[in-house]
Amino acid sequence: MAGHDFFTEPDLPRPDVSPETARAVAAEHFGVEGTVEEVGSHQERNFVVDAPSGRFLLKVANPAFSDEELDAQVRGMLHLSTTAPEVSVPRPRLGGEGGYVVRFGVDGTVLRARLLSFVPGFPLIDSPHLAPAVVGRLGALAGRVASGLADFRHPGLDRITQWDIRNARRVCETLMPSMTDRGRAGAVRDAVEASCDRLDALSARLRVQAIHGDITDDNVVCDRERNGRPFPSGVIDFGDTGLGWTVGELATTCASVLHHAPERPLALLAAVRAFHRIVPLTDAEIAALWPAIVARSAVLVVSGVHQGRVDPTNAYALRRQEHEWRAFEAATSLPAEVAHAALRDALEPRDTPKRPGRPAPARGPAGTPLLPTVTEAGMTVLDLSAGSEVLREGTWLDGDAERRIAGRMLAAASTATSRASAVICRYGEARLTRTRVHDDRAPTTVALGTEVFCAPGTPVAAPFAGIARQDGPGSVVLRGDGADLRLTGIRLTGVPGGRLAEGDPLGEVAAHPLPAAEPGAAVGSLFVQLCTIRDVEPPAFVTAETAGAWREVCPDPSPLLGLDCAAPGEPTSRNVLDLRRTALAGVQEHYYDDPPRIERGWRQHLSDLDGRTYLDMVNNVASIGHAHPRLTAAAGRQWDLLNTNSRFNYRAVADFARRLADLLPDPLDTVFLVNSGSEAVDLALRLAQTFTRRQDVVCVAEAYHGWTMGSDAISTSVADNPNALATRPPWVHTVLAPNTFRGRFRGEDAGARYVEDARRVIGEAVRSGRPPAAFVCEALYGNAGGVPLPDGYLRGVYEAVREAGGLCVADEVQVGYGRLGHHFWGFEQQGVTPDIVTIAKAMGNGHPLGAVITRRDVAEEFSANGYFFSSAGGSPVSCAVGMTVLDVIEDEGLQENAVTTGGHLRRRLEKLATDHPIIGAVHGMGLYLGVELVRDRDTLEPATEETAAICERMLELGVIVQPTGDHLNVLKIKPPLCLTAESADFFADTLARTLRDGW
Structure with a gap:
């Protein structure tokens, strides 16, 4: 091995080099004189040199790294500039001794330096928001680099570094003593062990090649697109170049994306798809990707803490510690099986067919249902989707809507028949009752189980053999051979820990009284969920973005109740858009590049098929608000009486x-x-x-x-x-x-x-x-x-x-x-x-x-x-x-509301204009307003592309707004006249966030 062995020398403080020394080295060895400013590095020293002949970066290597390692990095840059010319990379400058690496001494220590061309641009590390297009381009950049280095060979690539994901387990074991937070240390240790076990099982099938090893939001430089978004165009800092897994290159990039939107770990799928189009991943690499992302994020956490201990003045390493922890939390928020399902679904690998999710465990010959008395009497399926007929007049916004509706249905059934009955909610359905208004995050609406509303005390039987245990108040887990059955809303009557045969009594449905508005009524609810992953407590509801992956490990439990009540398959937004394109004239345009499938409206809100509710700021057609009950009643009443043409006398x-x-x-x-x-x-x-x-x-x-x-x-x-x-x-x-x-x-x-x-x-x-x-x-x-x-x-x-x-x-x-x-x-x-x-x-x-x-x-x-x-x-x-x-x-005083709410909104927007130069003017009055966006307040150059991108970002955050004007650079604001001050504030806050964090 020609390179450094991290495990023989894990403490790597930066070399002690001052800007004055750096200036002298640049002048003496490279003939470049100029001003010098230090920039951050984890284990080296980096200095920007501004000289009359141009801008350069002087890199002083850690003395632990060998000549061959440094030469491999230089040769890698040169190789990549030929094999991937579309990627901007540093160009090394020859030193006075005729080589790219020069030596100099500091306090008796021999150090080595290289002078590289400065790659212009800005990094993504401090960008709070990365648009899907930017994430995709980041993945594509990683793919081009991996493809460009695939045939690169050099003895200096053979090194053992802490950043090589193949070494993640040993790195964390070595550096773990630096972590004094026991809770975090335990979480990292458990995650690394589980991930590395998976990686070890796959390692023989994973390709190894020369990789950059650090294509991250910190080491990618960007230009600006016309719409103001970052455009990743170059790669810097080849200090981690070495042999590694091909999929490790992608995993490193993905891990760096996570802290930008930790609540949406699957946002990195845009990078994965883009990488895959350039460097197709094998099935083994797809299986290894998420464990590698977890391992990389864990290494970042322990390395950051360790570096802060050995080099406490390293502000660069210290300020990234919380970023790295957020990335680790995001990576571990999804079980590996769920993440793998999402990746497989997104990529559809070429070498294996797409596999279905695992089925629910089969019931025994007797077929004992979970709720024997309910199954015998029959159940009514309750539709809580965006198209439900029982959800009227905004009732889905009532926090207890599900139980209220089910209670009324049960009461009606009890008066119509003496037989026991129940109401069941569908598995896999996006419940509109779980939506949220004025929220910048997608709600968790998709049910990963079925929910049964029935009489309290309804007996519950074991639908298959297993071991039952209490899992908190009102929660029981029945561990079967193929899956865990998780029941919430049950009172356990058997002995916890005992083995049950199929059909044995398990408990009874617990009582949940309805609110005081319906006195005397009581209803029990039992949430029924299967999970094929052991020792994982899956969420009851997930976002639509993650639902497909979660369903592979949480199959439909309704057969255990004696029926199949999974939500019917609905055409996706993309399906509907494709059908629209085949049937409608192309000139009949639609809003947005990838529009949601809007299926319901209420007042100033619109809801899509996934149960996401948006604030509608453009629908002046719906002047009094969507689905106004008085209008619905009047139209229905008149339809019931007469509708004809105006030649008749009425x-x-x-x-x-x-x-x-x-x-x-x-x-x-x-x-x-x-x-x-x-x-x-x-x-x-x-x-x-x-x-x-x-x-x-x-x-x-x-x-x-x-x-x-x-x-x-x-x-x-x-x-x-x-x-x-x-x-x-x-x-x-x-x-x-x-x-x-x-x-x-x-x-x-x-x-x-x-x-x-x-x-x-x-x-x-x-x-x-x-x-x-x-x-x-x-x-x-x-x-x-x-x-x-x-x-x-x-x-x-x-x-x-x-x-x-x-x-x-x-x-x-x-x-x-x-x-x-x-x-x-x-x-x-x-x-x-x-x-x-x-x-x-x-x-x-x-x-x-x-x-x-x-x-x-x-x-x-x-x-x-x-x-x-x-x-x-x-x-x-x-x-x-x-x-x-x-x-x-x-x-309803809607004209007066246009005065008060419109005036309030205008004042909020005018305040934004003082903080953001892109706002050239706020136009209009009442609830007909326009925010004109410009690139320059003097020339008034229209910010056309920025306006379109801002509208797309606002949609992601839950607001529907569109451009207008001949230059399409004005946000048109003409919402239903029932807009509230709360809605106006949500719009203004969302616009402020977009202008602050990027789009």
Whole structure:
């Protein structure tokens, strides 16, 4: 062996070298003179040298390391620069003696140094958040390095280091005396023993090659992508280069990822998949990966503590100790069998078929069920999924919802029959009752067992032979030949520790009284769970991310009850997205790169198939909130009575039209009911064109009005149509976007100058013989992100339009209906009255409903074109929906809520803007706000890519928000009007965290 043997010299304090000495070495031996600054290292000394000729890193090796080891590191860099040229690596500089390694003396000790080119970039170690894409690129980088070094040979690679995972057991044994925390020491010892036992059994099948050995968040340098995310591009510090397991290279990288999101250990799967695409792992390597990750994290813990003892001034080693402990806790939070299942499922190795999970142990010939009396009487399956019909009006947010619902079902069953009955919850189901609102972490919703609600005292029998033991209050474990049966909610009646035959009495279901709201009621609940891993207490519920792996070791126990009640297989979010792509036109877009499957809404919240609940900050369509019970009842009641078209004479259409007209100022008194905002705008154009006997229309740049032929013709947003400006028909005249933040005119006189521009366009149209029939504009610049129009803008432009004989159309589809808080209609904020108003979205709370409201003379003139008809616009159901929405807005004070909650949210966002330069402006009012993100507050360069990435990160943290504006750099904030201050704070806190920690 040519290299260092750690076990003969485990204490490796850094050599005592000052910056002054380092400066002299760089100058004398490498001819580089400059300023010197020390940077951290575990066992060596590193100095950055800034010289006129460039930036360098002087590495002073620990004297324990041999010349051949140092040469192997240098040659490895050079080799990798050829075999993996896409990876930035340091380039060694020849010293005065003609070699890459030079010698110098300090206090009688001969030390060796190398001067390397400085690889620019920044590390990931201090990044609180690593996006999945970044984790994947980190794994890909490790894969490229492993592939590039696979054929590298050098005698200096043959060394025994503490970082070689093959030595993990001995390293921990050697350094364990440094750990004074007995609890932590015991946890590390147990984890290392179990992991190394697994690795020893696999070691003969694991590939060995030259590896870097330290491709971690500390030794990978990054550039910035356009979206602001780190892009791992280079590798530094080849000090741990040596022979090692190929899978050890990946395990080292994965272990460094864990402390960034310790609550989500499987977040590292992105790195594993990326590595596997470059260096395909064998089945043995997949089996070894998690034990290797645990072993690596354990070595980091004990080595960090030990290094702090032998080198107490080493701040670099000391400040990483808690990172390393968090990584160890994350690595050991999953049993190896569960982690292996997750890895196997993620990679689907080429050399073995994918194996199913192990089945539940078979019952004996007699087939004794766990609950004999219940099985005989029969059970009712309780659906608690996101699509459950028994979960209504937000009842799933009640902390005791499951027991309340089951209790009512049992009570109903007892009155209908004299036979005993029970309610059973399904295995593997993501229970919506386990969701959490305003939470940045995915909830543990997926059941790893079944739960039976039945009468207290119901006898429990052993469904198979085994040894029963008490496992805490109300908990019993029956240890069988193939698995442990864990029961929670039981009173043990047998003798603990005794062997039971199948069918022997085991205990009885314990009583759990219902809350005082249902006095006198009592129900027992028994949670039934199987686990094929000995001496592991699995969780009752897990996140959807880990559920597939956990199910392999916690199989369905419902056959022990005499039935099969596993949750039915549902298409995943990805399945639904794939089906959507095959059936829907590609242009019918969807939110997010990898969208969740949303299946339920309640007030300002949306829930997905996995039971994750998100805060909805974009659904202005759901103006009064999702699934409002009054609206549900009104629509259902009207459907039960009548639904037809508005040519029939029924009261609802008259009442609703009158109520809408009364909401508008005189002379706006005549209503057309339609199906959508696009249809409303299209009809408004036809009204104006018919009344004025003209065709031309003036509209505003950067605006969106709809998808019909007419509404699309006046939609000028390049975000919705990149060719919008070049493809407008000749009858459309566009005025400048009156955006005082980033438009052509800014400052105090901006409003007047935008009015002047509009007057110019209108005047040119008149002089060319094409006077406008109408001017169409949102009263608040909605598509641009809620940018208010300059004071007096509409008044000035309306005057010019009317002077030219045209009509003024206020598009209130997005901004009307109380959303602005201080005004029910957006045009009120400008102190004007339009000739035509278009509304939709908020009118129907998601039901297809829109309206055009105008003067009687304008409406009468339209009759010259023939009749008007809209199938669903004025139907009885549509009218019932529309009336109920207005009732709720009034009765629940939602317009006032837009003032108070919207004002509170705006103040929070403005405070964020003072702390984060990326926020260029906060636009809007009420509950129509926009946060405009810029790369530079002076140039106002739009932060388009950053905005998209921020929205993706916000989704991970439980908030749904989307970009808007022509540059797609504005967070559009237009939630249901029932948004609470708590929800507003959660949004602001989540945005603050994202801007602080990265995206």
